[in-house]
Amino acid sequence: xxxxxxxxxxxxxxxxRSSTAERVxxxxxxxxxxxxxxxxxxxxxxxxxxxxxVSRNTLREAFRLLGHERLLDHKLNRGVFVRLPSAEDVLxxxxxRRVLEGSAVRRPLSPQALTxxxxxxxxxxxxxxxxxxxxxxxxxxxxxxxxxxxNGSPRIDELMRQLLAELRLVFHVMKNPRAFHEPFVxxxxxxxxxxxxxxPEEAAAYLDDYLDHAQELLVHAxxxxx
Amino acid sequence: xxxxxxxxxxxxxxxxRSSTAERVxxxxxxxxxxxxxxxxxxxxxxxxxxxxxVSRNTLREAFRLLGHERLLDHKLNRGVFVRLPSAEDVLxxxxxRRVLEGSAVRRPLSPQALTxxxxxxxxxxxxxxxxxxxxxxxxxxxxxxxxxxxNGSPRIDELMRQLLAELRLVFHVMKNPRAFHEPFVxxxxxxxxxxxxxxPEEAAAYLDDYLDHAQELLVHAxxxxx
DNA sequence: AACATAAGAATCGTTGAACAATTCGACAAG
DNA sequence: CTTGTCGAATTGTTCAACGATTCTTATGTT
Numbered sequence: 001x002x003x004x005x006x007x008x009x010x011x012x013x014x015x016x017r018s019s020t021a022e023r024v025x026x027x028x029x030x031x032x033x034x035x036x037x038x039x040x041x042x043x044x045x046x047x048x049x050x051x052x053x054v055s056r057n058t059l060r061e062a063f064r065l066l067g068h069e070r071l072l073d074h075k076l077n078r079g080v081f082v083r084l085p086s087a088e089d090v091l092x093x094x095x096x097r098r099v100l101e102g103s104a105v106r107r108p109l110s111p112q113a114l115t116x117x118x119x120x121x122x123x124x125x126x127x128x129x130x131x132x133x134x135x136x137x138x139x140x141x142x143x144x145x146x147x148x149x150x151n152g153s154p155r156i157d158e159l160m161r162q163l164l165a166e167l168r169l170v171f172h173v174m175k176n177p178r179a180f181h182e183p184f185v186x187x188x189x190x191x192x193x194x195x196x197x198x199x200p201e202e203a204a205a206y207l208d209d210y211l212d213h214a215q216e217l218l219v220h221a222x223x224x225x226x
Numbered sequence: 227x228x229x230x231x232x233x234x235x236x237x238x239x240x241x242x243r244s245s246t247a248e249r250v251x252x253x254x255x256x257x258x259x260x261x262x263x264x265x266x267x268x269x270x271x272x273x274x275x276x277x278x279x280v281s282r283n284t285l286r287e288a289f290r291l292l293g294h295e296r297l298l299d300h301k302l303n304r305g306v307f308v309r310l311p312s313a314e315d316v317l318x319x320x321x322x323r324r325v326l327e328g329s330a331v332r333r334p335l336s337p338q339a340l341t342x343x344x345x346x347x348x349x350x351x352x353x354x355x356x357x358x359x360x361x362x363x364x365x366x367x368x369x370x371x372x373x374x375x376x377n378g379s380p381r382i383d384e385l386m387r388q389l390l391a392e393l394r395l396v397f398h399v400m401k402n403p404r405a406f407h408e409p410f411v412x413x414x415x416x417x418x419x420x421x422x423x424x425x426p427e428e429a430a431a432y433l434d435d436y437l438d439h440a441q442e443l444l445v446h447a448x449x450x451x452x
Numbered sequence: 453a454a455c456a457t458a459a460g461a462a463t464c465g466t467t468g469a470a471c472a473a474t475t476c477g478a479c480a481a482g
Numbered sequence: 483c484t485t486g487t488c489g490a491a492t493t494g495t496t497c498a499a500c501g502a503t504t505c506t507t508a509t510g511t512t
Contacts, residue, residue: 019302020495021290045464055496057283060465061290068294076245077464077503095379103325153321159385246466271493281467286494303474303493 021061024054028062032071032082033165035172039084043072069162071169085170087219093163093170094215097144098208100160104150105195105203114196116146121188128185133178137171140181143188174221184214247287250280254288258297258308259391261398265310269298295388297395311396313445319389319396320441323370324434326386330376331421331429340422342372347414354411359404363397366407369414400447410440 028048031037049059063080066072073081085093120143127135141164148160174180187210194203254274257263275285289306292298299307311319346369353361367390374386400406413436420429 064290092379092381096381099329153318155322
């Protein structure tokens, strides 16, 4: 009996998880990440609360949640805007990636820890073969998310999730995301092979170069309209 | 004249910073970090909104803010509680520290980048000499905060701030924080000397050992009452 | 025409009250 | 000892209102 209780107690967090504000936040988060709400756009409290059929107060609670995830920008007395990352933001995002991913590749790896990473890489290659560049982008994100999760830390996973969501904002401002994602399919493979070969330092060096390159491309193609 | 404008524009973010909800959050954050509100304690909406003279709605916005900082635990229909970290949380906090601080010590250092770190170390030694263990704890936290800021990333600084605030919760549950902080004054000095001597790998190894030791002490002395 | 100023509209910030939904403890029944 | 029920207390959510702030437009001055 005791073990049953212990088992069930693992599902406990799922119970409390459903206030209206959080569900509203989920909806808005999806809308933002899919580009329905564009970076820089203002989100009117009245319009959206009416549209979703919730009160302004509840909507504001949802806004707070997304603000802390850096997806929304809350300006006092002016309203909330979909975040429009600056070039400096892009630099910082890549600083964090270098730390998180660099630490991950240096880590001594367990045998099957890399399966998720490898899977994401193959998905990217498959999507690339089919000219599905939306799919390449998604798989690429999964690849790096899985890479970072080698650190074995829930908090770092969470941080990476937020970071990638923020990066998606940047992609939405770019002209053609295709040209951006294309070159990295091959790089992912090389990086993974270096890790699997047990050469953490070489992998780390390759990764640094990888990120330097990506960042370079990004800030170059990135000129947010003010 | 232009330079004056440029100078002032750096203070601009501080201007917008003053909604009632945020000020309430500041107050509560201070109260929590000083231990006035104990981990596990429930914070009644009615009592606190009355006590601070703000409406329940405004207080709830403040609660949301602190919830996202992991200082409060929001349980649906049951209220908010001061977060009581689990032993597993402590482990994860140290996982993140190893990544952030490890990356910091490996970084090639600019000449004066370490001054803030050195200053914090000296403050800790000074406080230790005066048997001011509260002060030692504070200076110790500043030491590691400064160390992490060597990464040069605002986002990582922010992450570390939250992480240390969370660690403070753990300290509040411990029996005698003095015995915990005491041994690390010397270690801070040794670590700093290794960095200054330009031996990043040795410093990193020493740091890992440092954090292993601290974590060990902590989870051992840590037995949250359920 | 350019600029400053002022009035007005729109929107946000905050409050207070209200009611439904949920939790929790006490107590009775099996 | 377990289960069901009731009621008090607290949270979740909505609504309407009003002051405060920002944005827009119109007006007037140089």
